Amino acid sequence: MNPDDDAKRLVPALVEVMRRRRSVRAYSAEPIPDTVLDACFDLAILAPTSHNLECWQMIDVRDPHRLAALRRVCLDQPAAVSAPHLIVAVARPDLWRRGRAMMLDRIQQEKGDPTLSDATRRFMPLFEKKYRILIPFLFEDGPFHILAPMKRFLFWLRARLKPVMRGPFGRHEQALWAVKTAALACENLMIAVSAYGFDTCPMEGFDEPKLKRLLGLPRAAEIVMVIAAGRRGEDGVVPQFRFDRAHYVGRA
Numbered sequence: 267m268n269p270d271d272d273a274k275r276l277v278p279a280l281v282e283v284m285r286r287r288r289s290v291r292a293y294s295a296e297p298i299p300d301t302v303l304d305a306c307f308d309l310a311i312l313a314p315t316s317h318n319l320e321c322w323q324m325i326d327v328r329d330p331h332r333l334a335a336l337r338r339v340c341l342d343q344p345a346a347v348s349a350p351h352l353i354v355a356v357a358r359p360d361l362w363r364r365g366r367a368m369m370l371d372r373i374q375q376e377k378g379d380p381t382l383s384d385a386t387r388r389f390m391p392l393f394e395k396k397y398r399i400l401i402p403f404l405f406e407d408g409p410f411h412i413l414a415p416m417k418r419f420l421f422w423l424r425a426r427l428k429p430v431m432r433g434p435f436g437r438h439e440q441a442l443w444a445v446k447t448a449a450l451a452c453e454n455l456m457i458a459v460s461a462y463g464f465d466t467c468p469m470e471g472f473d474e475p476k477l478k479r480l481l482g483l484p485r486a487a488e489i490v491m492v493i494a495a496g497r498r499g500e501d502g503v504v505p506q507f508r509f510d511r512a513h514y515v516g517r518a
C-alpha cells in the first residue's frame with residue numbers, strides 16, 4: 267500500500283482519538299468490557315520500554331473492598347469515586363533482573379529461528395552481550411545501592427575521554443528511569459481507551475504509602491498514577507487549557 271494512502275487514513279483517525287482524550291471527572295456506571303480493557307492493555311504494552319526491561323505494571327483493582335479503600339486513598343476525588351475502573355500504574359525498577367532474564371531467554375529462542383535475517387543474526391551477539399554484561403553493570407548496585415556512588419565516579423572518569431551514559435545508578439535515578447517508561451505505557455493506555463470510545467483520568471492525587479500498603483507493593487515500587495476509566499458521564503469534562511506552541515517547543 268502507498269504510504270500516503272496510509273497517512274490519509276490513519277492520521278485523521280489518530281488526531282480524532284488524541285483530541286477526544288480528555289481527563290474525565292464524572293462517569294456513568296457502565297463498565298468497560300474486559301475484551302476492550304485487555305485490548306487496551308495490549309496496546310499499553312507496545313509503548314517504548316527503556317532497555318526492554320519491562321519495569322512497570324498496571325494493577326486493575328477489581329475486589330470491591332479494595333476498590334472502596336482505593337477510592338479513599340485517592341482522596342475521594344470525583345474521578346476516583348465515579349469511575350467503574352481504577353488502574354494503578356506502578357514503576358518497578360526492582361524488576362530489572364526479571365526483565366533481563368526474559369530478554370536473555372527470548373534472545374536464545376530468536377537465535378534458533380531459521381527465518382532470521384542476516385542483519386538480525388549479526389546483531390544478536392551484541393544484543394546478548396548487552397544483557398549479559400552492560401545491564402547488570404548499570405543496574406546492580408549492591409545492598410542498599412551501596413555501589414552507586416562508586417559507579418557514578420567510574421563513569422565520571424570515563425566521561426573525561428568520551429560521552430557515556432551516566433546511569434541510572436542508585437535508588438532515586440533507577441526509580442526515575444522506571445517511571446519514564448511506565449508513564450509512556452500510561453499514555454498508550456489512555457489513548458487506546460479513547461479509541462474504543464471510553465474515557466480516563468490520570469490521577470496523582472493519592473496517599474502513596476497507604477496505596478502501596480493496600481496493594482502489598484515493595485518499598486522500591488513507585489506509584490506513577492492511578493488511572494480512572496469508564497464511560498464519560500454528564501458534565502464530565504471542563505474546558506481544555508493549552509498555550510501557544512512556543513511555550514512547549516523550542517529549536518536549538
Ligand SMILES: Cc1cc2nc3c(=O)[nH]c(=O)nc-3n(C[C@H](O)[C@H](O)[C@H](O)COP(=O)(O)O)c2cc1C
Nearest residue numbers: 287288289290291343345467468469470471491506
Ligand atoms: C501526572 C498527572 C497527574 C494528574 N492528577 C490528577 C488528579 O489527581 N486529579 C484530576 O482530577 N486530574 C489529574 N490530572 C489531570 C490533569 O488535571 C489534566 O490532564 C489537565 O487538566 C489537562 O486536561 P486534559 O487531560 O483534559 O487535557 C493529572 C494529570 C497528570 C498528567
